[in-house]
Amino acid sequence: xxxxxxxxxxxxxxxxxxxxxxxxxxxxxxxxxxxxxxxxxxxxxxxxxxxxxxxxxxxxxxxxxxxxxxxxxxxxxxxxxxxxxxxxxxxxxxxxxxxxxxxxxxxxxxxxxxxxxxxxxxxxxxxxxxxxxxxxxxxxxxxxxxxxxxxxxxxxxxxxxxxxxxxxxxxxxxxxxxxxxxxxxxxxxxxxxxxxxxxxxxxxxxxxxxxxxxxxxxxxxxxxxxxxxxxxxxxxxxxxxxxxxxxxxxxxxxxxxxxxxxxxxxxxxxxxxxxxxxxxxxxxxxxxxxxxxxxxxxxxxxxxxxxxxxxxxxxxxxxxxxxxxxxxxxxxxxxxxxxxxxxxxxxxxxxxxxxxxxxxxxxxxxxxxxxxxxxxxxxxxxxxxxxxxxxxxxxxxxxxxxxxxxxxx
Numbered sequence: 001x002x003x004x005x006x007x008x009x010x011x012x013x014x015x016x017x018x019x020x021x022x023x024x025x026x027x028x029x030x031x032x033x034x035x036x037x038x039x040x041x042x043x044x045x046x047x048x049x050x051x052x053x054x055x056x057x058x059x060x061x062x063x064x065x066x067x068x069x070x071x072x073x074x075x076x077x078x079x080x081x082x083x084x085x086x087x088x089x090x091x092x093x094x095x096x097x098x099x100x101x102x103x104x105x106x107x108x109x110x111x112x113x114x115x116x117x118x119x120x121x122x123x124x125x126x127x128x129x130x131x132x133x134x135x136x137x138x139x140x141x142x143x144x145x146x147x148x149x150x151x152x153x154x155x156x157x158x159x160x161x162x163x164x165x166x167x168x169x170x171x172x173x174x175x176x177x178x179x180x181x182x183x184x185x186x187x188x189x190x191x192x193x194x195x196x197x198x199x200x201x202x203x204x205x206x207x208x209x210x211x212x213x214x215x216x217x218x219x220x221x222x223x224x225x226x227x228x229x230x231x232x233x234x235x236x237x238x239x240x241x242x243x244x245x246x247x248x249x250x251x252x253x254x255x256x257x258x259x260x261x262x263x264x265x266x267x268x269x270x271x272x273x274x275x276x277x278x279x280x281x282x283x284x285x286x287x288x289x290x291x292x293x294x295x296x297x298x299x300x301x302x303x304x305x306x307x308x309x310x311x312x313x314x315x316x317x318x319x320x321x322x323x324x325x326x327x328x329x330x331x332x333x334x335x336x337x338x339x340x341x342x343x344x345x346x347x348x349x350x351x352x353x354x355x356x357x358x359x360x361x362x363x364x365x366x367x368x369x370x371x372x373x374x375x376x377x378x379x380x381x382x383x384x385x386x387x388x389x390x391x392x393x394x395x396x397x398x399x400x401x402x403x404x405x406x407x408x409x
Contacts, residue, residue: 039067040314042302043092045075048335049142056330060321066313075101082110082305091305093314099130099139099299102368106133112304112311114140119323127340130299130365135209139301140318141340142331146295146360147191147264148280150271155179155259159281163195163230166260166284170239173259182239183260184249185231188383189376190296191249191262192231193364194283198293199227203367203375214371214408219379220394220401226286228393232386242387244380253278262295265337268352280355297363299340371408378403 042057044050050072057068071092078095082105085091097105105111114137120128123141131139151159155173160166170182185192200223205216218224234240241248253261254274261267262283271278283293302322304314321327328341338357339345348354366372382400385391391399 038065038310038313039069040094040310040317041092042068042070043073043078043095044070045073045078045096047072049096049331052330052334056322056327060317064321066317068317079105082303083108085305085307091307093305093308093310094317095303095305096142096300097139097303098366099141099301100366100368100372102131102133102138102303103370103372105303106138107370109306111138112306112308112315113138114304114315114319116140116319116323119319122323122325122342123340124342124345126297126360126363126365127299127301130297130368131301132211133368134211139299139303140323141299141301142322142328143300143335143337144340144345144360144363145264145298145300145337146356146363147194147262148295148356148359149194149283150253150261150263150267150278150280152253152256152259153277153279155256159279160284162288162290163198163284163286167234167237167239170259174239179257179259181241181252181258182234183258183262184241184252185244186246186249186261186263187380188244189379192383194262194293194295195231196224196227196293197295197364198283198286198290199223199230200286201227203372204369212367212369214369217371217375217401217404219375219382219404220397224397225394228383228386228397230286231383232393235387244383265352265356280352280359282359282361291362294362294364295360296366297360298366300337301340371404374404374407 042053044053050070054070057070061067075097078097079101081091082095102111116123116137124144127141127144128137131137131141149159155178156169160169166182170179173179201221202218202223204212204214205218207213231240235242249261250263250267250270252258254271254276256276283295285292302318304311304318308314325341325343328339329344332339332344336350336353338348338353338360345357348357378400381403382396385396385399386393
């Protein structure tokens with residue numbers, strides 16, 4: 001199969017002479033000689049994909065004649081080097097990051113806008129949205145992750161359609177002496193977000209172009225208030241513990257003392273070890289016939305340093321080489337987070353993967369704008385004040401909004 005690669009634009013950004021290389025796979029050696037010394041650097045922050053990306057780097061070199069050096073680098077260092085460097089040896093050409101780290105990088109012109117061309121249709125819409133900032137795409141999505149709604153299948157054969165049904169099921173189970181709680185809260189924001197979303201809550205408003213407006217804080221809106229009112233009522237009813245604790249919430253579920261838990265794929269091993277029978281589904285709705293709650297979506301993807309002298313070659317590595325069914329499948333098989341590649345995402349055969357995909361089919365990308373950094377603590381404090389009865393849900397969230405706004409520059 002003939003593979004033609006035009007590298008004229010790439011070569012203009014390097015010290016090499018301008019030339020065009022066209023080669024089939026059998027001509028890879030000649031291409032390598034023509035591009036002698038050319039090398040891309042790729043940083044990854046977790047080791048789950050390190051081996052497969054190293055193998056893909058060798059494949060890229062064999063096919064395109066360009067070496068790819070893959071290194072494991074702390075996420076904080078990746079952010080700092082992309083922000084501080086000017087594309088020198090201190091910074092990689094390409095890096096993999098979670099999308100919620102994107103905002104400061106874009107604001108400081110540290111990353112290159114990505115143009116996936118026709119391949120954009122091969123990615124799930126939420127994954128592209130995650131790496132979209134102010135209407136432009138700044139990363140090539142690789143994988144997504146979200147929490148799911150776990151239910152104990154020996155206690156609840158069919159999952160509830162609404163949160164009120166979840167309450168009613170739990171009350172019957174408590175009366176029968178089978179459980180003690182409905183669920184525990186691992187935190188008051190990320191793992192609880194599907195409740196807020198189901199009631200119509202949103203953290204930020206949007207600009208005319210659909211991008212998030214960091215100056216429009218909506219945590220005191222009616223959807224947020226209704227959700228916190230629901231959660232607070234269940235704390236009062238002792239269906240949800242007042243104490244917010246990640247481990248305790250999981251212990252309740254895996255010990256059979258709660259029929260439900262909101263958590264992610266990181267909990268699978270402990271649930272399997274505990275032997276608790278479970279299934280994963282969509283989150284309940286706020287009312288019968290209403291939309292299910294959506295979790296936050298995390299997207300992991302490739303960014304390209306805007307200061308790299310090899311930035312167009314780096315973008316070609318991402319868009320032309322990585323973004324294929326074959327190579328995206330290799331990445332998925334290496335670390336089975338749901339793929340950002342639409343066909344792989346939709347055809348997940350594993351029950352757990354299919355459950356997370358169902359829960360996250362319309363997941364809300366975690367806000368990547370800098371203002372989100374001021375939200376988490378205020379949100380946590382509002383829930384604590386409401387659960388303790390120190391303030392009403394509306395008052396607690398009004399306080400949270402004021403606190404967030406006071407910190408935004």
